[in-house]
Every structure is written in structure tokens, then in C-alpha cells.
Amino acid sequence: xxxxxxxxxxxxxxxxxxxxxxxxxxxxxxxxxxxxxxxxxxxxxxxxxxxxxxxxxxxxxxxxxxxxxxxxxxxxxxxxxxxxxxxxxxxxxxxxxxxxxxxxxxxxxxxxxxxxxxxxxxxxxxxxxxxxxxxxxxxxxxxxxxxxxxxxxxxxxxxxxxxxxxxxxxxxxxxxxxxxxxxxxxxxxxxxxxxxxxxxxxxxxxxxxxxxxxxxxxxxxxxxxxxxxxxxxxxxxxxxxxxxxxxxxxxxxxxxxxxxxxxxxxxxxxxxxxxxxxxxxxxxxxxxxx
Numbered sequence: 001x002x003x004x005x006x007x008x009x010x011x012x013x014x015x016x017x018x019x020x021x022x023x024x025x026x027x028x029x030x031x032x033x034x035x036x037x038x039x040x041x042x043x044x045x046x047x048x049x050x051x052x053x054x055x056x057x058x059x060x061x062x063x064x065x066x067x068x069x070x071x072x073x074x075x076x077x078x079x080x081x082x083x084x085x086x087x088x089x090x091x092x093x094x095x096x097x098x099x100x101x102x103x104x105x106x107x108x109x110x111x112x113x114x115x116x117x118x119x120x121x122x123x124x125x126x127x128x129x130x131x132x133x134x135x136x137x138x139x140x141x142x143x144x145x146x147x148x149x150x151x152x153x154x155x156x157x158x159x160x161x162x163x164x165x166x167x168x169x170x171x172x173x174x175x176x177x178x179x180x181x182x183x184x185x186x187x188x189x190x191x192x193x194x195x196x197x198x199x200x201x202x203x204x205x206x207x208x209x210x211x212x213x214x215x216x217x218x219x220x221x222x223x224x225x226x227x228x229x230x231x232x233x234x235x236x237x238x239x240x241x242x243x244x245x246x247x248x249x250x251x252x253x254x255x256x257x258x259x260x261x262x263x264x265x266x267x268x269x270x271x272x273x274x275x276x277x278x279x280x281x282x283x284x285x286x287x288x289x290x
Contacts (some may be wrong), residue, residue: 013040018275020267022046025156029066032091036070041274042091045267049074049093050160060156076164077270079279080216081107086273094270095164097262098123098157098179101190103164104219104237105254108212110168114204115194115250117173121161123190124180126228129258137181149180187228188258194250202243205250209241217280218261218269226255233257234287235265257287 013019019035021028022045029048036042051057054068065071075089076082078100086092095103102121109115127143136142137150155177162175196205213219219237226238234257241252256262265283272279 016040018043018271020045020271022263023048025061026063026066029070032070033067036090041089043077043094043267043270043274044074044092045094045263047096047156047160049091050076050095050099051163056159060154060159077266078103078164079266079269079273080104080213080219081164081168083273086270087276089274092270092274094263094267096157096160097125097129097188097256097258098155098177098190099160099164100262100266101188101237101254101256102161102177102192103168104256105190105192105239105241105252106165106194107168108208109194109205109241109250109252110165111212112204112208113169113197114200114208115196117169117171118195119165119173119175120193121175121177121190122180122192123178123188124182125188125258126182126184126186128186129188129262130181143181143183145183147180147182149178152178155179184228186257186259187232187255188262189226189228189253189255192250192252192254194252196243196248196250198248202245205241205243209239213239218283226253228255228257229289230287231255231257231261232288233260234285235261235269235283236287237261 018041020043025047028044028046032042052071054065057065074091074093075085077092078095158177166173209221213221218235222238222240226240237254237256239254244251268282269279272281
């Protein structure tokens with residue numbers, strides 16, 4: 001769709017009370033005001049309302065935001081972390097797939113003040129995370145049996161991760177984000193690193209993660225390394241955190257299906273939270289195995 005020259009994007013949504021958008025960058029921003037003025041709720045699976053500073057769209061996306069006034073109203077829809085605000089929102093910005101994994105991997109440590117402000121996120125995604133562009137880099141003969149990094153340091157999810165991580169920590173931070181494309185259809189894993197604050201221990205980390213996600217229906221804290229295959233087709237996010245004692249460093253992992261918890265599943269979870277339905281409604285499917 002992104003590269004279809006004859007596409008037509010219009011305002012007509014009939015009598016829908018809720019509009020889900022998954023449009024090329026900049027398009028939802030042009031349409032959302034009219035839908036909101038009609039009394040509709042908008043859940044944008046794209047990137048148009050994720051960043052709070054409109055200047056960041058010029059820098060990272062290459063366009064001037066068409067509705068900067070809406071950025072102040074939009075609620076960042078990582079449900080596990082912003083549930084209370086999602087419940088009253090008119091405009092929900094669904095998070096990106098990489099930020100979802102990175103933030104769920106790091107959130108307990110950031111909120112508990114266990115780490116310092118220097119974060120590294122190394123993430124790997126299946127090729128469906130790259131969209132449908134007809135480029136040589138995504139052809140079978142190019143990607144099969146090969147792994148490569150891309151987008152460093154200008155990947156568009158970088159400011160999104162930095163923004164939300166800083167919000168959780170309560171202060172600015174430094175972020176290095178390196179995404180990789182791997183030869184599989186779907187699945188994403190983020191390996192995240194941050195120095196521990198003096199005096200913090202593995203026990204502190206284990207307690208923070210167990211407490212943060214104890215009541216979450218989709219985030220499962222493991223005592224071993226997560227695998228992307230164990231999330232396939234589900235809205236699960238598998239998290240594992242440990243401490244590299246010798247180097248006093250937190251190492252946290254999160255694995256998810258980039259098309260479900262990293263996109264459509266998260267949007268449905270936000271819809272459920274917004275309208276008072278059980279968050280698991282329509283999302284009870286277990287991962288496919290093998």
C-alpha cells in the first residue's frame with residue numbers, strides 16, 4: 001500500500017465510532033482532526049502521534065507535522081504502562097514494534113531507578129517488520145541465511161524509545177539503538193543493556209520485574225531466555241532480566257510477535273482498555289507451536 005501509486009486516502013468512515021489507522025507516515029495526521037471533531041475515537045497504528053515534540057517529525061520523518069496541536073492530546077498507547085490515560089483518551093498512538101519490546105524489557109528497571117542514563121538496545125526483527133517495499137534488501141535471495149543491521153543511528157523508532165524511556169526514568173538519557181533484519185517472517189527480540197546504579201543487585205531487579213508485571217495478562221516474566229517462536233501469533237511479550245555482576249550491568253530481553261503485540265494486537269488491547277472491555281477480549285490465542 002505504501003508504494004501503490006493509485007491509492008486514495010479519504011475521510012469517509014461511515015458511522016464508525018472508532019477509527020483504526022495504519023497509514024503511511026504523515027497521512028493519519030492529516031485526517032485525525034476531522035474524525036475527532038465528529039466525536040470519534042482514533043487509534044493510530046502508524047507513527048503520526050507517537051512523538052510529543054513536532055520538531056522531531058521534521059528531523060526523523062522528514063515532514064512537517066500536519067496537526068502539531070494534537071500531539072499534546074495524544075496518549076502513547078503502550079497499555080501496560082499508560083493504561084489509566086488510555087481509558088479516557090480520544091486519540092491513542094499505538095507504539096512501534098521495536099519500542100514495545102524495548103520499553104517492556106526496561107520499564108521495571110527504569111521506574112524503580114535501578115539503572116543509569118546510558119542505555120543500549122540491540123534488537124532483531126523478522127522481515128515483515130520492514131513493510132512491503134519492493135527493494136533488493138528484502139528479496140529472498142538477499143535476506144535468506146543473512147543477518148544485517150540497518151538504520152543506525154537514524155532509525156525512526158530511536159526518538160520514540162528515548163522519549164518514553166526518559167519519561168519512565170524521570171530524566172533525559174542517552175540511547176544507542178541498533179535494529180537488525182533477520183531471515184524469518186515474523187518475530188522480534190530486543191536485548192537491552194544499562195549500567196546498574198551503585199548498590200543495586202540482582203535481587204532488586206528480580207523483585208522489580210515480578211512486581212511490575214504480576215497482574216499483566218500478556219507480559220510473562222521468565223526465568224530463562226525468551227524465544228520469538230514462543231510468541232508466534234499471540235499478544236504475549238516474554239521478558240527476562242538478569243544482572244551481569246562482574247560488570248554491574250542490567251541485561252534485559254523481550255520477545256514478541258511484531259505483527260500482534262507489536263502492532264494489531266496492541267491496537268485491540270488499547271481499544272479494549274479504552275472502552276471498558278476485558279483487555280484479553282479477542283486476544284486469547286496462544287502462540288503457535290511448533
